[in-house]
Amino acid sequence: MTMFVDRVVLHLQAGDGGHGCVSIHREKFKPFGGPDGGNGGHGGSVTMVVDPQVHTLLDFHYHPHVKAENGKGGAGSNRDGANGRQLVLKVPNGTVVQTPDGEVLADLVGAGATFEVARGGRGGRGNASLANSRRKAPGFAELGEPGDQLDVVLELKSVADVGLVGFPSAGKSSLISVISAAKPKIADYPFTTLVPNLGVVQADNHIFTVADVPGLIPGAAAGKGLGLQFLRHIERCAVLVHVIDTTTLEPNRDPLADIDALEAELAEYGGLVDRPRLVALNKVDVPDGRDLAEIVRPDLEARGLRVFEVSAATREGLKELMFAMAELVEQGRTAATPAGETRIIIRPKAVDDTGFTVEAESDGSFTVRGVRPERWVRQTTFDNDEAVGYLADRLARLGVEDKLAKAGANPGDLVRIGEREFDWQPTLYAGVDFVPGNRGTDVRLEEKSSRASAAERLAARKSRRVRSDDELGADGTDAESAADLDE
Template structure:
């Protein structure tokens, strides 16, 4: 979640600290549990840039789930280092800075898995006269534990710069010790274009009237057929040109289709049936132009059948409307 996790009792000054050392603007108030979710702040110390998380306040029993403790402790697991923010000016009965520190450490130990996290201790609110009087006693105890300790005031800014650079040193040291990430190979894989002839398939279905019946199936031919207005000869010529460029005619010829053979395009029981009339090529030039295909010069059986059906339909419609 963040490089540094700020932990401490509610109202210890964690939100004030993150607001003082970064541009984060957490909710700050003088009552407990004003922070219900972690606040993140980006901190710059020289050439090191790192993130700090203001983890919601822990209380005794957090490791047992008290005060949403399990949720808060899981946030700390994702931090590289821990900073204890100790309230030096608390007036709550039964609390003092060292006891607060012991309680928080006890909860971290009970949660488990955090022993390897480096610790820093920030003795906060020393701008309060009574709090400053306690610093010598607390400093000596914390230093005996082997933890770096900083006397700070988020209100006056005292001690914040040394604390920031101490955080940065820990973060940078752990980054340097981490194994370098494996470089990611950028693989650019252009979408494969189907080879000519693989966008359709042709099957020989058997003998049909006037020759073999050939079935052409494929997404493109079937889509083109559905889009074609067969009452428009120019549209039909355009369809023929597209099928030729796709390689349908070449494949039919390769399989042995003869002029006049019935060719069905489409799947299912209701395909569109054509009479095979290959385009005539001279060298690389087709002897016809789009929209005036020479195959329209002769009326093929399939064309005549379609026109007869169309004429019958229009006659029926006109008769019905007349009544």
């Protein structure tokens, strides 16, 4: 049993970047060989590409969880980690990639169309790449950046020039089977067609594709029957053909009523008002059907519709219908062809764009948002004082601290960057590359801690009882507390 799937939810995970390596070159008689830690490899990305040989989303229906390969960590002797293998997902032509909320990320039309849906994380730099004239032997390296993790919805919208719409058992499948090489299932009961069928039609030197979608019934645009599930397959069609059954014996059914019902469903679905219409009054090989077609034809033509009396069984009127389809398809292709040279729109960044923002929250905290600050925080090892000092230097050079001060932040206020929270303290010696100290340490953090402990001791002494005048200095100051502040 064949299965057609045109909508799936994918859970994507791009590869994480490999960690950088902390290593010092060691060789006999060379005690100061310098840093030689290699960089981590980049994580693999998840990319979608249109493959003409793929016609359904069935594979993703059975395997909705997709994960790319992680990058390898760096090693000593300046050995960089390998990059994670990129994961390429082959999708059918006409696949729409969107978020679970309905935001369209990409519309993949045409063989070879490519979209990177999840980007792999950057590899962390090793200490060899972090060394400079001042920081000759860094005692830290960057962590690998996590890859993108997200859910996306894939919807397949058939790419066809002409869409055949009509009630169940109107003869759409029979019609496409005789004007093209398509071989859909044909039977004498409603909803025989459960999946869209595509056929290639040639009329003289014109070649175009025709889509036969499952039958529509009143309420299809609201989810009744199979209409809502497959109405998306006629969104791309340049021409719509109403296939009308002129021999139906159902009550309250006639060609005019059928067209009104179909137009109501198309209007309810939306986005199809501007498509040109043709009307194919099918099954005129039956005497009653031919009589009814002749009766309703003037009324349909009065509405501005081009009407064709056809029979899929005897192929009567099909040549004229095919040439009318080809004419409208060519008109649509000409109108869609851009005139003149391709316009390239350049949107440069503003001169004052710093690449990050600082927002004051209602609870008195501050949030820093930006690609670079958030990435730097993710790549920092916070149990390494030297790495923390390096992060502080980078944020200061970027202007984060200046912007926090202008936003009203005071020392000790809570600051969020990405998933991390900090009690903000202005950086000492902001902007310098490095203050010498033991590997893996930063004397600025030690000095800041020393100053904080001295201030705490001073506050504790002030909370004690007031000492007598003979305990104070000659100028009335507390000499011991002043000494604590100078430590």
